[in-house]
Amino acid sequence: VLCLTKMNSIKEVASADLLTVVEPGVVTGELQRKLEEEGLFYPPDPASLEASSIGGNIGNSAGGPRGFKYGMTKDYILGLEAVLPTGELVKTGARTVKCVTGYDLARLFTGSEGTLGVVTSAILRLIPLPEERITILASFKRLEDAASLVSEAVSAGLAPSALEIMDNVTLSAIRESSGLNSPEGTSALVLSEADGFKEVAVKEAQKVRDLSVKNGAISVQMEKEKERREKLWAARRGAFAALARKKPTTILEDIVVPRTRLVDMVKSVAEIGKRHQLVIATYGHAGDGNLHPTILCDKRDEDEMRRARAAAGDIFERALDLGGTLSGEHGIGFEKAGFMHKEVGEAGIRIMKRLKDSFDPKGIMNPGKMFE
Amino acid sequence: VLCLTKMNSIKEVASADLLTVVEPGVVTGELQRKLEEEGLFYPPDPASLEASSIGGNIGNSAGGPRGFKYGMTKDYILGLEAVLPTGELVKTGARTVKCVTGYDLARLFTGSEGTLGVVTSAILRLIPLPEERITILASFKRLEDAASLVSEAVSAGLAPSALEIMDNVTLSAIRESSGLNSPEGTSALVLSEADGFKEVAVKEAQKVRDLSVKNGAISVQMEKEKERREKLWAARRGAFAALARKKPTTILEDIVVPRTRLVDMVKSVAEIGKRHQLVIATYGHAGDGNLHPTILCDKRDEDEMRRARAAAGDIFERALDLGGTLSGEHGIGFEKAGFMHKEVGEAGIRIMKRLKDSFDPKGIMNPGKMFE
Numbered sequence: 001v002l003c004l005t006k007m008n009s010i011k012e013v014a015s016a017d018l019l020t021v022v023e024p025g026v027v028t029g030e031l032q033r034k035l036e037e038e039g040l041f042y043p044p045d046p047a048s049l050e051a052s053s054i055g056g057n058i059g060n061s062a063g064g065p066r067g068f069k070y071g072m073t074k075d076y077i078l079g080l081e082a083v084l085p086t087g088e089l090v091k092t093g094a095r096t097v098k099c100v101t102g103y104d105l106a107r108l109f110t111g112s113e114g115t116l117g118v119v120t121s122a123i124l125r126l127i128p129l130p131e132e133r134i135t136i137l138a139s140f141k142r143l144e145d146a147a148s149l150v151s152e153a154v155s156a157g158l159a160p161s162a163l164e165i166m167d168n169v170t171l172s173a174i175r176e177s178s179g180l181n182s183p184e185g186t187s188a189l190v191l192s193e194a195d196g197f198k199e200v201a202v203k204e205a206q207k208v209r210d211l212s213v214k215n216g217a218i219s220v221q222m223e224k225e226k227e228r229r230e231k232l233w234a235a236r237r238g239a240f241a242a243l244a245r246k247k248p249t250t251i252l253e254d255i256v257v258p259r260t261r262l263v264d265m266v267k268s269v270a271e272i273g274k275r276h277q278l279v280i281a282t283y284g285h286a287g288d289g290n291l292h293p294t295i296l297c298d299k300r301d302e303d304e305m306r307r308a309r310a311a312a313g314d315i316f317e318r319a320l321d322l323g324g325t326l327s328g329e330h331g332i333g334f335e336k337a338g339f340m341h342k343e344v345g346e347a348g349i350r351i352m353k354r355l356k357d358s359f360d361p362k363g364i365m366n367p368g369k370m371f372e
Numbered sequence: 373v374l375c376l377t378k379m380n381s382i383k384e385v386a387s388a389d390l391l392t393v394v395e396p397g398v399v400t401g402e403l404q405r406k407l408e409e410e411g412l413f414y415p416p417d418p419a420s421l422e423a424s425s426i427g428g429n430i431g432n433s434a435g436g437p438r439g440f441k442y443g444m445t446k447d448y449i450l451g452l453e454a455v456l457p458t459g460e461l462v463k464t465g466a467r468t469v470k471c472v473t474g475y476d477l478a479r480l481f482t483g484s485e486g487t488l489g490v491v492t493s494a495i496l497r498l499i500p501l502p503e504e505r506i507t508i509l510a511s512f513k514r515l516e517d518a519a520s521l522v523s524e525a526v527s528a529g530l531a532p533s534a535l536e537i538m539d540n541v542t543l544s545a546i547r548e549s550s551g552l553n554s555p556e557g558t559s560a561l562v563l564s565e566a567d568g569f570k571e572v573a574v575k576e577a578q579k580v581r582d583l584s585v586k587n588g589a590i591s592v593q594m595e596k597e598k599e600r601r602e603k604l605w606a607a608r609r610g611a612f613a614a615l616a617r618k619k620p621t622t623i624l625e626d627i628v629v630p631r632t633r634l635v636d637m638v639k640s641v642a643e644i645g646k647r648h649q650l651v652i653a654t655y656g657h658a659g660d661g662n663l664h665p666t667i668l669c670d671k672r673d674e675d676e677m678r679r680a681r682a683a684a685g686d687i688f689e690r691a692l693d694l695g696g697t698l699s700g701e702h703g704i705g706f707e708k709a710g711f712m713h714k715e716v717g718e719a720g721i722r723i724m725k726r727l728k729d730s731f732d733p734k735g736i737m738n739p740g741k742m743f744e
Contacts, residue, residue: 039529074476094695097439098657099697101715200572260388345463348463355727
């Protein structure tokens with residue numbers, strides 16, 4: 001195991017060029033706070049941002065709630081320095097947003113799960129910090145209403161910086177741990193944020209509120225003040241930890257479906273949970289069609305684990321049937337390696353393996369990851 | 373030579389999922405007009421948009437003026453179907469914005485200059501059409517003032533959808549061909565566009581106007597009406613053709629420098645032209661630091677061509693010295709192949725060649741392109 005946590009220097013912040021150069025061990029949340037002090041913004045915000053490093057974020061092209069408006073890690077990688085398994089040091093990309101000098105190895109590395117080489121330095125694109133941020137929490141009696149708000153907001157061309165959904169299981173877990181308030185009878189939440197110039201953020205937030213009411217919201221809370229906003233987001237980011245306290249074992253999935261199929265997917269997850277007699281929490285980046293169904297189980301219960309694995313398989317198959325993908329921001333790893341051919345086909349696997357071999361002929365980088 | 377112009381069907385426009393599926397021969401401008409009718413927007417706008425195809429745009433990750441705000445072709449490729457040189461058909465990417473299932477081959481293909489395979493279908497990401505567009509033309513007495521407006525606009529966090537610069541040589545060529553008006557004494561133009569919600573576009577346009585005046589603009593013209601806006605953009609897009617009428621041979625370059633080095637690069641191009649006794653027009657996507665220095669020469673004049681090649685080399689070297697890159701949106705092709713090692717290093721070339729071999733072991737795809 002290679003540990004890069006001590007390579008954690010922010011080597012440069014070039015405000016006027018809107019970029020920063022960092023080592024892979026820099027913690028995402030720490031980098032963001034430092035940049036905010038200078039009026040700069042690095043959007044990717046995985047829930048793990050206080051623990052995860054930029055190197056890890058590059059490994060799986062981490063996203064997060066803000067992915068809906070701002071994209072994922074791969075949209076912010078301008079250039080990389082990496083050591084290849086052959087021992088060669090390569091520098092790829094540039095200090096400019098535009099660069100088509102040769103193959104885009106920087107973006108190829110992003111999301112490659114450490115299978116191609118070791119990133120030793122990254123040039124990250126930054127944007128100016130938005131002038132205003134307004135967080136909106138809408139409570140619904142039915143999960144379908146929450147999901148249909150999301151679909152309608154996307155169709156209406158709204159561009160909040162985040163559009164998150166949480167079901168009843170998630171809600172009850174985070175309610176205990178975070179003190180989040182929601183009215184009697186709530187069984188689904190949509191948490192969103194509008195940002196940008198003041199006028200834009202206000203206009204966008206009002207549109208989200210109006211659409212929430214139209215879709216049957218029983219309450220809509222709007223917060224501008226930083227601490228109150230942060231509290232709502234901390235509750236959302238704490239969803240996985242809150243769920244993990246419910247049962248000894250937690251299997252976190254990461255499927256994506258086209259936005260118009262979100263309601264179908266949400267219903268299917270509920271149905272799959274029922275069929276396998278499992279509790280599955282559903283929450284995630286609904287605006288992107290990216291859900292994190294989380295199966296609550298106990299690894300000491302063999303029968304339950306068998307059912308959990310079957311349910312995960314059913315969730316993958318259903319996402320693919322709906323025109324979706326196996327992973328939006330967590331990657332393939334070991335667990336989904338056996339499913340990859342269903343999405344990319346045998347020819348897709350073959351060319352990816354040949355590509356991997358061209359970087360790592362001896363297969364020493366994260367062996368077993370991504371390919372069976 | 374493989375010709376795909378007849379594979380020109382727009383196979384699907386999925387409004388609610390904000391995507392379209394097209395064949396490679398679809399002409400960019402035609403696609404954009406069709407999408408606009410449905411309130412949808414595919415931003416990449418190379419000057420050649422009425423002739424260039426999506427397949428070609430994918431080949432070099434085409435950009436254009438709107439790249440400043442909206443990014444390049446690679447930012448809009450969700451997925452591809454491609455035939456590999458081995459005869460295998462691969463499907464890569466997804467109908468979703470997020471996808472980290474295996475390596476990001478769709479983005480790897482984008483900008484690969486047809487050296488890895490033949491794209492037969494592409495899934496393109498769309499965004500909602502902006503509510504308002506305002507085009508702003510600012511005239512300056514000195515090119516440095518125009519360049520410093522650009523730098524200041526970027527530093528101030530302004531995000532117009534385009535921020536273009538044109539020098540005196542370009543200006544006099546397009547003035548003749550387009551009937552563009554500019555006051556007596558003008559020797560540089562900045563053409564920009566503000567877009568988005570009405571309020572935002574107006575606010576942004578006013579900020580650009582104020583900054584223009586502050587930087588010494590002798591006139592600022594603002595246009596909201598579509599035909600008048602289009603006329604200004606047609607003049608800009610006609611720059612290369614207008615210059616090509618001046619001399620028999622035109623060498624169009626495509627370097628990028630970090631935004632803060634734009635003034636240095638503009639001055640260097642002028643100095644290089646003087647040193648080699650050549651007329652070099654400078655224009656381009658200044659907001660991105662992406663300039664298209666265009667050398668006017670005559671291929672029948674051997675001495676002039678020798679000087680033109682030397683000047684091009686000097687421009688490349690200077691861009692690299694300033695921390696820039698050899699190509700922003702046109703690619704490497706044959707002409708810059710000999711310079712690539714100066715940017716990506718010998719190790720970079722080696723791994724790119726190994727990658728190329730893993731796709732195309734017999735070297736049948738665009739041989740000689742990108743690598744010497």
